[in-house]
Amino acid sequence: MTNSLLSQQLDALLTNETNFIANLSNASALLYQSLSDINWAGFYLYDETNDELHLGPFQGKVACMHIKNGSGVCGTALQQQKVLRVDNVHEFAGHIACDSASNSEIVVPLIKDDKIIGVLDIDSPSLSRFSPEDEVELVEFSKTLLKHI
Numbered sequence: 001m002t003n004s005l006l007s008q009q010l011d012a013l014l015t016n017e018t019n020f021i022a023n024l025s026n027a028s029a030l031l032y033q034s035l036s037d038i039n040w041a042g043f044y045l046y047d048e049t050n051d052e053l054h055l056g057p058f059q060g061k062v063a064c065m066h067i068k069n070g071s072g073v074c075g076t077a078l079q080q081q082k083v084l085r086v087d088n089v090h091e092f093a094g095h096i097a098c099d100s101a102s103n104s105e106i107v108v109p110l111i112k113d114d115k116i117i118g119v120l121d122i123d124s125p126s127l128s129r130f131s132p133e134d135e136v137e138l139v140e141f142s143k144t145l146l147k148h149i
Helices: 005-014 020-034 072-080 132-147
Strands: 040-047 052-060 066-068 084-086 104-112 115-124
Touching (some): 005 020, 020 040, 020 052, 020 132, 040 072, 052 115, 066 072, 072 084, 072 104, 072 115, 084 132
Antiparallel strands (some): 040 052, 052 066, 084 104, 104 115
């Protein structure tokens, strides 16, 4: 059972919806409209053939189209299969600056039935935007999303 309002809203929004891209699109829109002080919210989808992430549905400015596994915050979160919460992306070794206005970032790997789907990526123009509580809420949000894809 989901606890956060954001996860409850996502669950209601995606109930009985089966289109993968539409569900990711609405999930990114919900995040972008609901979270304060962010400038990008969306998904990178894993391409096993090329071992890289491809840009998926998102809200915000144009973004990098391909991210190699292990590169930048998204690729590192993918490689390590763990949430990365970065207070200052400019201090993150190998950070990929798709938008120079972004200063902090959180990335949540999306894995379902041991299959890597991709990552949820959220950027903020503020330093240290994402708290441990945000991480818990976004992990819960991702679990709710994975039930619907």
